[in-house]
Amino acid sequence: MTDATAASRARTRLTNAAVPLDDFRLVRAIASARGLAGAAATLGVNNSTVFRRLAQLEATLDCTLFERRRGGYVLTAAGEEMVAVADAMEDAASGFLRKVEGKELAPSGELRVTTNDGLMGMLLTRIIGKFRRRHPQIRLDVVVDNAQLNLSRRDADIAIRATDKPGETLVGRRIGRIAWAIYGRRADFPDSTGAHAPELCARASWVGLGGELSEIRAARFVRDQAGGHDQVGFRVNTVRSLADAVIAGLGVGPLPCMAADMNRELVRLSPPHNDISSSLWLLTHQDLRHAPRVRAFMDFVGGELNRHRPLIEGEAPWTPQE
Structure with missing residues (x-):
């Protein structure tokens, strides 16, 4: 059998057989040392282990990988x-390894993110x-849904969620507390200082949350403040639509400060209410935390949200250059 024929047969065997990566290292080490x-x-390892593994590998490939000469082991064509x-x-x-150590491995691929409509406003859209x-x-x-997608079932990779x-x-x-306050249409309250009088609650028409959001803190707050159902003339099942209702003059209502303070048509009528706030x-999922694309999103978006923490917690107004 010629060297060319042996090499060809070895290539065929390598293609068809499951040759462990360690066997490639074995042959390379013998060639480099010119001996066992x-x-x-x-x-x-010991000499007998190298001898045994080489014999098994040559039998598997049905070819000779080394010629045994007086000066040592010399590679055949195979x-x-x-x-x-x-x-x-x-x-x-x-x-x-150089790319990983030098952080040159660029994150890539598809990333599924879930949040709710109250958070997916102007601020989060700009950050994304x-x-x-x-x-x-x-x-x-990005899946905008008031239902909480299950990260354990991989319905989403990352959640930006208001929860305790x-x-x-x-x-x-945890980024901080999402502050909520009472807001009205600026045209109806041009002189508001952000500290509403108690009588406002008694005489105002209110808008509130209904449907699947009817039992969250903000919905219960409206029912308590309005003294029942008579003053709640409009309900809707998304926070975005609740803000639209206040802008349209349908009534006053609670809104997250991080969204409402960015809207020039809305004016804050009260300080933030702690009893309707929640953590952001x-x-x-713990199994995904080291994936490059997940880590890149968590680090960048987390840093940006932290930078806007005063806005999220209702302590500082938003300015357009941000």
Whole structure:
């Protein structure tokens, strides 16, 4: 059998057989040391182990990888091809490690993010826009839903969620408290200082939340403040539509400060109410926390939300340049 025929047969065997990666390292070590003793020292095993593994590998490939000469082990054509493959794998592995260590491995792929309509306002949309410009290789699929998608079932990769109970299998960071206050249409309250008089609650028409949001704190707050149902003339099942109702002059109502303070048509009529606030969390499943695209989103969006924490907590107004 010629060297060319042996090399061809080895290629066929490598294609059809499951050859462990360690066998490529074995052949490379023997070739580098020109013998079994040097390869055994490199690999941290004894001579008999190297001899046995080489014999098994040559039997599997049905070809000779080394010629045994007086001066040591010399590669055959088939052995040279196997060492070339081992060198290519070593180069690829080294390049990958350099990229990881130098943080050159760009996050990419699809990322599914869920949040609710009360949070997915102008602020969060702007932050996500900045993230996309920073990481154009990450494709975002944002699901705006008041129902909480299940991260454990991989309905979404990341949740931006208002909750005081984030879940035991989830990890992430707490940004702060989402402040809520009473708002009205600026045209109806041009002189408001943000501290409404108690009589406002007694005489105002209110708008509130209904449907699947009818039992959240803000919905119960409206029922308590309005003294029942008679003064609540309009209910809607999304926070965005609730803000639209206040802007349209249908009544006053509670809104998250991080959204309402950014709207020039709305004016704050009260200080934030602690009894309707909740924590803002940026969450992912613990099995996904080290994925590059997840880590990139968590770090960037978390940092931006922290920068806007005074707005989120109702302590500082938003300015357009932000």
